Amino acid sequence: MKQSSLEERFRDQVARYRLPEPIYEYRFAKIVGRQHRFDACWPTYHLGVELQGFNVESVKLARGHHQRVVTSGHFSVGQIAEDCDKLNMAILLGWSVLQFTESHLKADQAMPVLQRVLVARGWDGMLAPLQPMQAELAVDPF
Structure with missing residues (x-):
């Protein structure tokens, strides 16, 4: 799956802040037979992150006026309902x-x-935590 610039920026910032590495595209609702995913997730802490990407376009109205409009798949009526169901399930x-x-x-x-x-x-x-090889070296064998 191709990463968006938003996802790339998020990954870069997680690394820069030295936060624990999340699991990306984590299916959190398998237990109830759903395929819902978080964009990023820390299962140990029961914490998910959703990245809300959208585009803003200028739409020409009557008499030469323009209005800024948000466009994205997540802003269709059906997708908003699905996102609500997903967050409610979470x-x-x-x-x-x-x-x-x-x-x-x-x-x-x-x-x-x-x-x-x-x-x-x-x-x-x-x-x-220490990587397995480092952990073995840290254990006193005597």
Whole structure:
């Protein structure tokens, strides 16, 4: 699956902030037979992230006026209903879901929020545990 620039920016910021690596495109509702996915997920902390991408276009109205209109597949009536069902299911299954747009990422607002939620959910702020080879070296064999 091709990554969008929004997804790439999110991945870059997760790495820059040294947050734990999420699972991308995680199916969180398999237990109830649904195929819902989070854009990014930390199952240990029951936390999902949805990235809301959209385009803004200028539409010409009567008398030469223009109006800015949001366009995206996620803004069709059917997709909004599906997104509501997905987020409601996540809550019913005990998940917390953060939602970010390109504006949040550009303004460097998403990662501080994500970091605070991960810490509140039990992340100790440390990076991943030692790799297996390093862990073996760290064990005193005597």
